Amino acid sequence: MSATDMTRRHFLKAGGLTLGACVAGGIMPAAAAAAGDKATVFFTRDLSAAGLCRIYERVASALSGKVAVKLHTGEPNGPNILPRDWVKALLPHVPQPTIVECNVLYPSPRQTTEGHRETLRVNGWDFCPVDIMDAEGDARLPVKGGKWIKELAVGKHLLDYDSMLVLTHFKGHVMGGFGGSLKNISIGCASGKTGKEQLHREGSQLWAGGPRFMERMVEGGKAIVDHFGPRMAYINVLRNLSVDCDCAGTGAAPATAPDLGILASTDLLAVDQASVDMVYALPEAQRRDLVERIESRSGLRQLEYMRELGMGRGSYEIVTI
Template structure:
């Protein structure tokens, strides 16, 4: 592995994306009239803010002080293990592997055949929480059946963190939340591997490491608490202030990080099946852009930002970019950096070189 000039690397990667992007095109697009915040001023602000990322600009730097994000284009079980090993992470106790089990019948969750080797390598337990919006994973019995149907029981032990209740971990330094409300079984784990499928999201614009923790580790009432930016723990998750809920995402993650310790949590994002829709959608739009790779970091903000930059650099990402900008998705990263969750500036190390 070697470090190359970042502008040359961007040019090389861009050419590779053009060549790769010719395959697998479909018709999944984003409509201007989708349910969401198309008329919300924050969406317009998001379009303005995103100009810093568009045009193949990047938050990548050569500074040795910046957090490292590792990249491989090898989306395979072997590639996933290899990029994990670059992190040099040594869990000290019981490992939780946080994934999304995926909403039936056709979501783009990470398949067991892709993640199984890594889960076994860390001797991890796959963990999830029940949903707050109905669907097939709203109760423990239904959720366990989905996890079994999707093959996760075949590769590891499975634990629903909120099956026996919830606990609260304090959030400090935020403007929206005072606590993270997580499934009570979270207390049983010392180390966390946050294994996320990077994709679009109807409410957040995109979903990656930050959302996988902020919503994925929250109990149903905790999910409502985050979605409503700390205003309630029961009722509808639909909330009028878009920027406030985006800010709550990062604040929830700070509560988790501070409780478990930053050295006990690492993050991996898989950039395949890049639909505009989340894995909580059982019938997502078919991706109309090509797969990109796998990225890993100890910094969730740097990791999600690097994924965003690669999306904006891709020649066939118009639908996903539109979804991100419509929801002002970059504000999640702006606020997360402001409150000290991580850095939007990063060093990208391509382990394929």
């Protein structure tokens, strides 16, 4: 059986989702979703500010205190980043929210804090505070059980927050295969020079990809998950499903998969697994490009290694709202 068939089967069976419940908009009782050892993943087809706010309320109880809202604010004029008006509508529902980012390692205006600030202005992130967490240096977080990384250099300001809302544009990625909530917290919270180089370097090779890159990325995410503990919530927005990340900016390939909806959970593995499963459940012609990107980069290793490190549950129930 091919990897595509296996993951498609997971979506329809192991994940606990009936295709009719998702596609037809059936509602699964929350009590049933919480039963057993399956994680709850909420789903809405409503790709709008209102839909985002409604699904956020289902996971909001995990957050308290000062909340870091981790999202990808994008390269200059990037076409696929999350709509600013959606985020603007959401933030009043979030306790003490601040959008957080870190500088980047690849060539970009966002390599420096000054250039990053200008990109924020160009992209319209001027309605809320945005904290570039590594603007004043790094902090080190331990990676418990890591075999490649023992501690991750993160933006120093991450330590100023009590909780984290991970708000992710789910899409493909040139190295990761796909970019979900895991990538958002791992690469996204790693400091622009030291932390991101830790994740991308293997020996003397800087941009080393493949399964071991996936493992390093997962280990980086584990540092963030262990730091915040249960005070995390994850939202994946499945729209503009390009094979390229938002870091590709205006050069991102056009999306060839349809917009699907929004998924949310307090379980990191479950929300990324459900997102991948929704892609694999598409008709072959619609999923082909994104699946090729995921599999050619060993992207499914993200999910396997998260399971091995105990970073959530791969089995889940979908609650459609």
